[in-house]
Amino acid sequence: MLKVNEYFDGKVKSIALQTATLPATVGVMEAGDYEFGTSQKEVMTVVSGSMDALLPGATEWATFNQGDSFEVAANVKFQVRMAGQTAYFCTYE
Template structure:
């Protein structure tokens, strides 16, 4: 069974699944600015569009586009700016 989640008044939606190796989500973010918290190590890959991200401890925002990935350790917060509809794939765990 797939689990669908919506956040930020429906501007972020994800579908949870189990890959062959790790739990994951695939989702979409509409334009806006969001703050996410992690419960475990995450690897996020942009499928389409771009995410401008302020990673924990970073002083400067970084932009990740189609095919780019970034990681965030467990129990951290990171900020995301989205200028256009963006799709992502995120795995959980190391």
């Protein structure tokens, strides 16, 4: 069954699904700045648009464009910011 998630007053929405191998979400974020916490390892791929991310241990923001991915360890916080609507696909391990 699909599960719809909504965060930050509806500015981030995702749908949870089960891929052939891993649980995942596909979603969209409105322009803005957001902080997320992880409970599992995540691999996020930008599907449309672009996203800046300040990953754990980093001192500089990195930009991820359509087709780019980044990995975040379990039990950490990370920040993202978008200038416009951005779609993503995220798997969880």
